[in-house]
Amino acid sequence: MNVTQREATTSREREVQLIGRARGGDRIALRELVDLHKDRLFAFIWRMVRDHHEAEDICQDAFLKAFASLDTFSTEYRFSTWLFTIGYRVCLNRLRRKRPFSGDLDFSAMAAEGGASPSATLESEEAGRVRASIWSAVDRLSPPQRATILLFYRNDFGCQEIARVLQLPLATVKSHLHRARARLRELLEALPDQDWSNFRNLSERAG
Amino acid sequence: MRCEEARQLFDAYLDGELSPSLATELGVHRVRCAECRRSLALLEVSGHIISSDRDPVAVPDDFSERLLACVDVREHGWVAKVRRTLYFVGPLAAAAVIAMAFLGFFDRGRDSRVAGVKVEPTHVEAGAPRPNASAPYDREAADRAIDQWIGQMQANRADKAQTGESTPKPPDLTILQILEMLKDANEGGPELHHFPGADLNELFGPPDEHPVDDEDVEDL
Ligand SMILES: [Zn+2]
Numbered sequence: 001m002n003v004t005q006r007e008a009t010t011s012r013e014r015e016v017q018l019i020g021r022a023r024g025g026d027r028i029a030l031r032e033l034v035d036l037h038k039d040r041l042f043a044f045i046w047r048m049v050r051d052h053h054e055a056e057d058i059c060q061d062a063f064l065k066a067f068a069s070l071d072t073f074s075t076e077y078r079f080s081t082w083l084f085t086i087g088y089r090v091c092l093n094r095l096r097r098k099r100p101f102s103g104d105l106d107f108s109a110m111a112a113e114g115g116a117s118p119s120a121t122l123e124s125e126e127a128g129r130v131r132a133s134i135w136s137a138v139d140r141l142s143p144p145q146r147a148t149i150l151l152f153y154r155n156d157f158g159c160q161e162i163a164r165v166l167q168l169p170l171a172t173v174k175s176h177l178h179r180a181r182a183r184l185r186e187l188l189e190a191l192p193d194q195d196w197s198n199f200r201n202l203s204e205r206a207g
Numbered sequence: 208m209r210c211e212e213a214r215q216l217f218d219a220y221l222d223g224e225l226s227p228s229l230a231t232e233l234g235v236h237r238v239r240c241a242e243c244r245r246s247l248a249l250l251e252v253s254g255h256i257i258s259s260d261r262d263p264v265a266v267p268d269d270f271s272e273r274l275l276a277c278v279d280v281r282e283h284g285w286v287a288k289v290r291r292t293l294y295f296v297g298p299l300a301a302a303a304v305i306a307m308a309f310l311g312f313f314d315r316g317r318d319s320r321v322a323g324v325k326v327e328p329t330h331v332e333a334g335a336p337r338p339n340a341s342a343p344y345d346r347e348a349a350d351r352a353i354d355q356w357i358g359q360m361q362a363n364r365a366d367k368a369q370t371g372e373s374t375p376k377p378p379d380l381t382i383l384q385i386l387e388m389l390k391d392a393n394e395g396g397p398e399l400h401h402f403p404g405a406d407l408n409e410l411f412g413p414p415d416e417h418p419v420d421d422e423d424v425e426d427l
Contacts, residue, residue: 031271031275034270034271034274034275038271039265039266042270043262043264046262046264055264056267056270059270060274060277064277130252130256131256131260134257137253149257153254153257154258181217181253184249184250184253188249189245189246189249
Protein backbone atom coordinates (compact mmCIF):
# COMPACT_ATOMS: atom_id res chain seq x y z
CA MET A 1 0.00 0.00 0.00
CA ASN A 2 1.54 3.31 -1.03
CA VAL A 3 1.29 6.63 0.78
CA THR A 4 -1.66 7.87 -1.27
CA GLN A 5 -3.64 4.67 -0.71
CA ARG A 6 -2.88 4.76 3.00
CA GLU A 7 -4.02 8.38 3.19
CA ALA A 8 -7.21 7.49 1.34
CA THR A 9 -7.91 4.61 3.72
CA THR A 10 -7.32 6.83 6.71
CA SER A 11 -9.62 9.52 5.37
CA ARG A 12 -12.30 6.90 4.62
CA GLU A 13 -12.04 5.53 8.14
CA ARG A 14 -12.24 9.04 9.48
CA GLU A 15 -15.33 9.71 7.39
CA VAL A 16 -17.07 6.56 8.61
CA GLN A 17 -16.26 7.58 12.17
CA LEU A 18 -17.61 11.08 11.59
CA ILE A 19 -20.84 9.73 10.12
CA GLY A 20 -21.24 7.38 13.05
CA ARG A 21 -20.82 10.24 15.48
CA ALA A 22 -23.10 12.52 13.46
CA ARG A 23 -25.80 9.86 13.53
CA GLY A 24 -25.49 9.84 17.28
CA GLY A 25 -26.14 13.56 17.33
CA ASP A 26 -22.58 14.84 17.66
CA ARG A 27 -22.68 18.40 16.38
CA ILE A 28 -18.92 18.65 16.21
CA ALA A 29 -18.86 15.71 13.80
CA LEU A 30 -21.61 17.35 11.75
CA ARG A 31 -19.65 20.55 11.62
CA GLU A 32 -16.59 18.66 10.49
CA LEU A 33 -18.54 16.97 7.70
CA VAL A 34 -19.79 20.36 6.55
CA ASP A 35 -16.33 21.90 6.66
CA LEU A 36 -14.82 18.99 4.77
CA HIS A 37 -17.21 19.19 1.84
CA LYS A 38 -18.74 22.66 1.68
CA ASP A 39 -16.14 24.28 -0.59
CA ARG A 40 -16.22 21.65 -3.30
CA LEU A 41 -19.97 21.22 -3.16
CA PHE A 42 -20.58 24.95 -3.29
CA ALA A 43 -18.18 25.38 -6.21
CA PHE A 44 -19.90 22.58 -8.14
CA ILE A 45 -23.37 23.97 -7.49
CA TRP A 46 -22.31 27.50 -8.34
CA ARG A 47 -20.95 26.26 -11.65
CA MET A 48 -24.28 24.54 -12.26
CA VAL A 49 -26.62 27.43 -11.43
CA ARG A 50 -24.28 30.45 -11.79
CA ASP A 51 -25.95 32.39 -9.01
CA HIS A 52 -24.17 32.95 -5.71
CA HIS A 53 -27.24 33.15 -3.49
CA GLU A 54 -29.00 30.31 -5.17
CA ALA A 55 -25.86 28.17 -4.94
CA GLU A 56 -25.66 28.86 -1.22
CA ASP A 57 -29.29 28.00 -0.79
CA ILE A 58 -28.96 24.74 -2.73
CA CYS A 59 -25.77 23.84 -0.90
CA GLN A 60 -27.53 24.29 2.42
CA ASP A 61 -30.52 22.30 1.24
CA ALA A 62 -28.23 19.49 0.06
CA PHE A 63 -26.48 19.26 3.43
CA LEU A 64 -29.77 19.26 5.30
CA LYS A 65 -31.18 16.55 3.06
CA ALA A 66 -28.00 14.52 3.43
CA PHE A 67 -28.18 14.82 7.21
CA ALA A 68 -31.83 13.87 7.17
CA SER A 69 -30.89 10.66 5.38
CA LEU A 70 -27.76 9.90 7.40
CA ASP A 71 -29.43 6.96 9.09
CA THR A 72 -30.16 5.21 5.85
CA PHE A 73 -26.97 6.20 4.06
CA SER A 74 -24.60 3.28 3.49
CA THR A 75 -21.02 4.11 4.47
CA GLU A 76 -19.91 1.71 1.76
CA TYR A 77 -20.13 4.83 -0.43
CA ARG A 78 -18.25 8.06 0.03
CA PHE A 79 -20.28 10.73 1.78
CA SER A 80 -19.25 13.22 -0.89
CA THR A 81 -20.85 11.04 -3.58
CA TRP A 82 -24.14 11.04 -1.70
CA LEU A 83 -23.88 14.77 -1.02
CA PHE A 84 -23.18 15.59 -4.67
CA THR A 85 -26.01 13.29 -5.75
CA ILE A 86 -28.43 15.27 -3.62
CA GLY A 87 -26.88 18.61 -4.61
CA TYR A 88 -27.15 17.76 -8.30
CA ARG A 89 -30.76 16.72 -7.92
CA VAL A 90 -31.64 19.98 -6.13
CA CYS A 91 -29.85 21.89 -8.92
CA LEU A 92 -31.87 20.06 -11.58
CA ASN A 93 -35.11 20.90 -9.84
CA ARG A 94 -34.16 24.58 -9.71
CA LEU A 95 -32.85 24.69 -13.27
CA ARG A 96 -36.09 23.28 -14.56
CA ARG A 97 -37.87 26.37 -13.29
CA LYS A 98 -35.41 28.78 -14.86
CA ARG A 99 -35.21 29.91 -18.46
CA PRO A 100 -32.19 28.42 -20.16
CA PHE A 101 -29.60 30.47 -21.97
CA SER A 102 -30.28 31.58 -25.52
CA GLY A 103 -28.31 33.21 -28.28
CA ASP A 104 -24.67 32.97 -29.28
CA LEU A 105 -21.57 33.24 -27.19
CA ASP A 106 -20.60 36.78 -26.30
CA PHE A 107 -16.84 36.53 -25.99
CA SER A 108 -16.22 40.15 -25.12
CA ALA A 109 -18.67 40.21 -22.25
CA MET A 110 -17.07 37.28 -20.52
CA ALA A 111 -13.45 38.32 -20.46
CA ALA A 112 -13.59 39.22 -16.78
CA GLU A 113 -14.25 35.70 -15.59
CA GLY A 114 -11.50 33.59 -14.09
CA GLY A 115 -9.25 36.51 -13.20
CA ALA A 116 -7.35 34.32 -10.73
CA SER A 117 -4.89 32.79 -13.11
CA PRO A 118 -3.11 29.54 -12.26
CA SER A 119 -0.19 30.30 -14.50
CA ALA A 120 1.63 33.27 -15.91
CA THR A 121 0.88 32.19 -19.48
CA LEU A 122 -2.77 33.02 -18.94
CA GLU A 123 -2.24 36.66 -18.14
CA SER A 124 -2.72 38.18 -21.58
CA GLU A 125 -5.98 39.69 -22.70
CA GLU A 126 -6.41 36.99 -25.33
CA ALA A 127 -5.78 34.25 -22.81
CA GLY A 128 -8.38 35.84 -20.56
CA ARG A 129 -10.82 35.71 -23.43
CA VAL A 130 -9.98 32.08 -24.10
CA ARG A 131 -10.60 31.16 -20.48
CA ALA A 132 -13.85 33.12 -20.35
CA SER A 133 -14.96 31.45 -23.57
CA ILE A 134 -14.26 28.00 -22.18
CA TRP A 135 -16.36 28.66 -19.08
CA SER A 136 -19.09 30.20 -21.15
CA ALA A 137 -19.09 27.11 -23.36
CA VAL A 138 -19.34 24.95 -20.24
CA ASP A 139 -22.37 27.03 -19.22
CA ARG A 140 -23.99 26.12 -22.50
CA LEU A 141 -23.84 22.40 -21.99
CA SER A 142 -26.99 20.62 -20.94
CA PRO A 143 -27.15 20.13 -17.15
CA PRO A 144 -26.11 16.45 -17.25
CA GLN A 145 -23.26 17.21 -19.63
CA ARG A 146 -22.14 20.17 -17.53
CA ALA A 147 -22.29 18.14 -14.34
CA THR A 148 -20.32 15.34 -15.99
CA ILE A 149 -17.59 17.68 -17.21
CA LEU A 150 -17.34 19.47 -13.86
CA LEU A 151 -17.24 16.29 -11.80
CA PHE A 152 -14.78 14.66 -14.17
CA TYR A 153 -12.30 17.50 -14.51
CA ARG A 154 -12.78 19.58 -11.39
CA ASN A 155 -13.67 16.99 -8.80
CA ASP A 156 -11.63 14.07 -10.13
CA PHE A 157 -14.65 11.79 -10.05
CA GLY A 158 -14.38 8.67 -12.19
CA CYS A 159 -17.18 7.82 -14.62
CA GLN A 160 -18.55 5.20 -12.23
CA GLU A 161 -18.85 7.73 -9.42
CA ILE A 162 -20.38 10.31 -11.76
CA ALA A 163 -22.92 7.66 -12.76
CA ARG A 164 -23.91 7.38 -9.11
CA VAL A 165 -24.19 11.15 -8.69
CA LEU A 166 -26.27 11.57 -11.83
CA GLN A 167 -28.19 8.35 -11.20
CA LEU A 168 -27.53 7.24 -14.74
CA PRO A 169 -26.04 4.14 -16.33
CA LEU A 170 -22.28 4.23 -16.83
CA ALA A 171 -22.67 4.14 -20.63
CA THR A 172 -24.87 7.24 -20.51
CA VAL A 173 -22.28 9.11 -18.47
CA LYS A 174 -19.56 8.20 -20.96
CA SER A 175 -21.83 9.42 -23.72
CA HIS A 176 -22.38 12.70 -21.83
CA LEU A 177 -18.63 13.14 -21.49
CA HIS A 178 -18.14 12.44 -25.19
CA ARG A 179 -20.91 14.76 -26.31
CA ALA A 180 -19.87 17.48 -23.87
CA ARG A 181 -16.38 17.50 -25.36
CA ALA A 182 -17.78 17.55 -28.89
CA ARG A 183 -20.04 20.45 -27.96
CA LEU A 184 -17.18 22.35 -26.31
CA ARG A 185 -15.12 21.87 -29.43
CA GLU A 186 -17.96 23.09 -31.59
CA LEU A 187 -18.55 26.18 -29.44
CA LEU A 188 -14.89 27.02 -29.03
CA GLU A 189 -14.00 26.64 -32.67
CA ALA A 190 -15.82 29.93 -33.09
CA LEU A 191 -12.99 31.67 -31.22
CA PRO A 192 -11.11 34.39 -33.12
CA ASP A 193 -7.97 33.07 -34.75
CA GLN A 194 -5.52 35.23 -32.83
CA ASP A 195 -6.60 33.50 -29.62
CA TRP A 196 -5.39 30.18 -30.90
CA SER A 197 -1.80 30.96 -30.19
CA ASN A 198 -2.75 30.84 -26.54
CA PHE A 199 -4.34 27.45 -26.98
CA ARG A 200 -1.24 26.09 -28.59
CA ASN A 201 1.07 27.47 -25.89
CA LEU A 202 -1.16 26.21 -23.14
CA SER A 203 -1.59 22.88 -24.81
CA GLU A 204 2.14 22.23 -24.63
CA ARG A 205 2.06 22.98 -20.91
CA ALA A 206 -1.12 21.04 -20.26
CA GLY A 207 0.07 17.98 -22.15
CA MET B 208 -5.22 7.64 -40.55
CA ARG B 209 -7.98 9.92 -41.77
CA CYS B 210 -9.34 12.88 -39.76
CA GLU B 211 -12.63 11.10 -39.19
CA GLU B 212 -10.86 8.13 -37.66
CA ALA B 213 -8.61 10.39 -35.64
CA ARG B 214 -11.52 12.29 -34.19
CA GLN B 215 -13.14 9.09 -33.01
CA LEU B 216 -10.07 8.43 -30.92
CA PHE B 217 -9.98 11.81 -29.20
CA ASP B 218 -11.99 10.72 -26.15
CA ALA B 219 -10.01 7.56 -25.55
CA TYR B 220 -6.81 9.54 -26.02
CA LEU B 221 -7.87 12.24 -23.55
CA ASP B 222 -8.88 9.59 -21.01
CA GLY B 223 -5.58 7.76 -21.46
CA GLU B 224 -7.41 4.68 -22.70
CA LEU B 225 -5.79 4.43 -26.11
CA SER B 226 -3.54 1.48 -26.91
CA PRO B 227 0.12 2.45 -27.49
CA SER B 228 -0.06 1.64 -31.19
CA LEU B 229 -3.20 3.74 -31.78
CA ALA B 230 -1.76 6.52 -29.64
CA THR B 231 1.29 6.55 -31.88
CA GLU B 232 -0.86 6.61 -35.01
CA LEU B 233 -2.89 9.47 -33.64
CA GLY B 234 0.32 11.25 -32.66
CA VAL B 235 1.61 10.97 -36.21
CA HIS B 236 -1.67 12.25 -37.62
CA ARG B 237 -1.63 15.09 -35.18
CA VAL B 238 1.76 16.26 -36.34
CA ARG B 239 0.62 16.21 -39.97
CA CYS B 240 -2.90 17.59 -39.63
CA ALA B 241 -3.41 21.16 -38.52
CA GLU B 242 -7.14 20.71 -38.10
CA CYS B 243 -6.86 17.79 -35.68
CA ARG B 244 -3.94 19.45 -33.92
CA ARG B 245 -6.13 22.45 -33.29
CA SER B 246 -9.10 20.37 -32.11
CA LEU B 247 -7.01 18.30 -29.72
CA ALA B 248 -5.24 21.37 -28.39
CA LEU B 249 -8.61 22.94 -27.77
CA LEU B 250 -9.83 19.92 -25.83
CA GLU B 251 -6.63 19.57 -23.84
CA VAL B 252 -6.57 23.21 -22.87
CA SER B 253 -10.26 23.18 -22.02
CA GLY B 254 -9.65 20.22 -19.72
CA HIS B 255 -6.68 22.00 -18.19
CA ILE B 256 -8.60 25.22 -17.57
CA ILE B 257 -11.69 23.44 -16.25
CA SER B 258 -9.54 21.39 -13.90
CA SER B 259 -7.35 24.13 -12.55
CA ASP B 260 -9.06 27.52 -12.79
CA ARG B 261 -9.92 28.96 -9.44
CA ASP B 262 -13.55 29.83 -8.80
CA PRO B 263 -14.25 33.54 -8.59
CA VAL B 264 -16.69 32.91 -5.74
CA ALA B 265 -16.37 31.10 -2.44
CA VAL B 266 -18.77 29.75 0.10
CA PRO B 267 -19.47 32.46 2.74
CA ASP B 268 -17.39 32.30 5.93
CA ASP B 269 -20.38 31.81 8.18
CA PHE B 270 -21.93 29.08 6.05
CA SER B 271 -21.27 26.26 8.53
CA GLU B 272 -22.64 28.20 11.50
CA ARG B 273 -25.79 29.15 9.66
CA LEU B 274 -26.26 25.64 8.37
CA LEU B 275 -25.88 24.07 11.78
CA ALA B 276 -28.27 26.64 13.20
CA CYS B 277 -30.85 25.25 10.76
CA VAL B 278 -30.40 21.77 12.11
CA ASP B 279 -32.37 22.55 15.24
CA VAL B 280 -34.95 24.60 13.42
CA ARG B 281 -35.68 21.80 10.98
CA GLU B 282 -35.68 19.01 13.51
CA HIS B 283 -39.35 18.26 13.16
CA GLY B 284 -39.28 18.40 9.40
CA TRP B 285 -36.59 15.74 9.45
CA VAL B 286 -38.56 13.50 11.70
CA ALA B 287 -41.43 13.80 9.25
CA LYS B 288 -39.15 12.72 6.42
CA VAL B 289 -37.78 9.82 8.34
CA ARG B 290 -41.32 8.70 8.99
CA ARG B 291 -41.92 8.33 5.30
CA THR B 292 -38.94 6.03 4.96
CA LEU B 293 -40.53 3.60 7.33
CA TYR B 294 -43.09 2.32 4.89
CA PHE B 295 -40.27 0.64 3.05
CA VAL B 296 -39.30 -1.25 6.14
CA GLY B 297 -42.78 -2.40 6.86
CA PRO B 298 -44.99 -2.83 9.89
CA LEU B 299 -42.48 -5.04 11.66
CA ALA B 300 -39.91 -2.28 11.83
CA ALA B 301 -42.53 0.18 12.98
CA ALA B 302 -43.49 -2.17 15.79
CA ALA B 303 -39.85 -2.52 16.76
CA VAL B 304 -39.50 1.24 16.72
CA ILE B 305 -42.50 1.65 18.98
CA ALA B 306 -41.11 -0.95 21.35
CA MET B 307 -37.78 0.84 21.44
CA ALA B 308 -39.52 4.12 22.07
CA PHE B 309 -41.25 2.57 25.09
CA LEU B 310 -37.88 1.48 26.41
CA GLY B 311 -36.73 5.12 26.27
CA PHE B 312 -34.12 4.42 23.65
CA PHE B 313 -34.72 7.61 21.78
CA ASP B 314 -34.65 10.00 24.68
CA ARG B 315 -30.90 9.76 25.01
CA GLY B 316 -29.08 12.95 24.11
CA ARG B 317 -32.17 14.50 22.62
CA ASP B 318 -30.84 18.07 22.78
CA SER B 319 -27.85 17.52 20.58
CA ARG B 320 -28.94 14.65 18.38
CA VAL B 321 -29.28 15.42 14.69
CA ALA B 322 -32.92 15.95 14.36
CA GLY B 323 -33.70 12.81 16.28
CA VAL B 324 -33.37 11.26 12.89
CA LYS B 325 -33.24 7.85 14.40
CA VAL B 326 -36.95 7.58 14.67
CA GLU B 327 -40.34 8.28 15.96
CA PRO B 328 -43.15 5.78 16.19
CA THR B 329 -45.25 6.24 13.15
CA HIS B 330 -48.03 4.84 11.07
CA VAL B 331 -47.06 2.81 8.05
CA GLU B 332 -48.42 3.91 4.72
CA ALA B 333 -49.96 0.78 3.33
CA GLY B 334 -50.22 0.31 -0.40
CA ALA B 335 -47.98 3.23 -1.23
CA PRO B 336 -46.71 3.08 -4.80
CA ARG B 337 -43.33 1.42 -5.06
CA PRO B 338 -40.80 1.62 -7.82
CA ASN B 339 -40.92 -1.49 -9.89
CA ALA B 340 -37.81 -3.04 -8.41
CA SER B 341 -38.46 -6.43 -9.94
CA ALA B 342 -38.65 -5.19 -13.55
CA PRO B 343 -36.06 -7.08 -15.58
CA TYR B 344 -33.16 -4.98 -16.74
CA ASP B 345 -33.26 -4.72 -20.49
CA ARG B 346 -30.12 -2.92 -21.47
CA GLU B 347 -30.50 -3.70 -25.15
CA ALA B 348 -33.98 -2.25 -25.26
CA ALA B 349 -32.78 0.89 -23.51
CA ASP B 350 -29.83 1.20 -25.92
CA ARG B 351 -32.16 0.68 -28.90
CA ALA B 352 -34.48 3.38 -27.58
CA ILE B 353 -31.60 5.79 -27.15
CA ASP B 354 -30.28 5.04 -30.64
CA GLN B 355 -33.75 5.54 -32.04
CA TRP B 356 -34.07 8.83 -30.25
CA ILE B 357 -30.66 10.04 -31.35
CA GLY B 358 -31.50 9.00 -34.91
CA GLN B 359 -34.70 10.95 -34.71
CA MET B 360 -32.89 14.03 -33.39
CA GLN B 361 -30.32 13.79 -36.17
CA ALA B 362 -33.02 13.32 -38.80
CA ASN B 363 -34.79 16.39 -37.45
CA ARG B 364 -31.59 18.38 -37.59
CA ALA B 365 -30.95 17.22 -41.15
CA ASP B 366 -34.50 18.28 -42.08
CA LYS B 367 -33.89 21.63 -40.51
CA ALA B 368 -30.69 22.09 -42.45
CA GLN B 369 -32.44 21.20 -45.71
CA THR B 370 -35.62 23.19 -45.35
CA GLY B 371 -34.17 26.06 -43.35
CA GLU B 372 -37.22 25.86 -41.14
CA SER B 373 -37.25 25.52 -37.44
CA THR B 374 -37.39 21.86 -36.61
CA PRO B 375 -40.04 20.46 -34.35
CA LYS B 376 -38.51 18.57 -31.45
CA PRO B 377 -39.05 14.86 -31.16
CA PRO B 378 -42.47 14.36 -29.59
CA ASP B 379 -42.34 14.72 -25.82
CA LEU B 380 -44.08 11.42 -25.51
CA THR B 381 -41.15 9.67 -27.12
CA ILE B 382 -38.65 11.33 -24.83
CA LEU B 383 -40.78 10.55 -21.83
CA GLN B 384 -41.08 6.98 -22.93
CA ILE B 385 -37.33 6.71 -23.29
CA LEU B 386 -36.74 8.30 -19.92
CA GLU B 387 -39.25 5.91 -18.48
CA MET B 388 -37.39 3.00 -20.05
CA LEU B 389 -34.12 4.28 -18.67
CA LYS B 390 -35.69 4.54 -15.24
CA ASP B 391 -37.04 1.03 -15.52
CA ALA B 392 -33.66 -0.19 -16.69
CA ASN B 393 -32.09 1.58 -13.73
CA GLU B 394 -34.32 -0.22 -11.31
CA GLY B 395 -32.87 -3.66 -11.60
CA GLY B 396 -29.86 -3.61 -13.87
CA PRO B 397 -26.27 -4.45 -13.19
CA GLU B 398 -25.26 -0.82 -13.63
CA LEU B 399 -27.54 0.32 -10.88
CA HIS B 400 -26.32 3.33 -9.02
CA HIS B 401 -28.85 3.53 -6.26
CA PHE B 402 -27.57 3.93 -2.78
CA PRO B 403 -28.84 1.03 -0.74
CA GLY B 404 -30.95 2.29 2.07
CA ALA B 405 -30.78 5.96 1.30
CA ASP B 406 -33.42 6.55 -1.33
CA LEU B 407 -33.47 9.73 -3.37
CA ASN B 408 -37.20 9.36 -3.79
CA GLU B 409 -37.54 9.79 -0.07
CA LEU B 410 -35.89 13.18 -0.37
CA PHE B 411 -37.31 14.35 -3.67
CA GLY B 412 -40.57 12.59 -4.24
CA PRO B 413 -41.41 10.08 -6.96
CA PRO B 414 -39.05 9.96 -9.94
CA ASP B 415 -41.47 11.40 -12.48
CA GLU B 416 -41.29 14.76 -10.70
CA HIS B 417 -37.76 15.35 -11.88
CA PRO B 418 -35.81 14.67 -15.07
CA VAL B 419 -33.53 11.68 -14.88
CA ASP B 420 -31.60 12.67 -17.93
CA ASP B 421 -32.34 15.60 -20.14
CA GLU B 422 -30.16 15.63 -23.20
CA ASP B 423 -32.59 18.04 -24.78
CA VAL B 424 -32.25 20.82 -22.22
CA GLU B 425 -29.63 22.71 -24.18
CA ASP B 426 -32.03 22.99 -27.09
CA LEU B 427 -34.96 24.31 -25.14
ZN1 LIG C 1 -6.93 15.36 -39.05
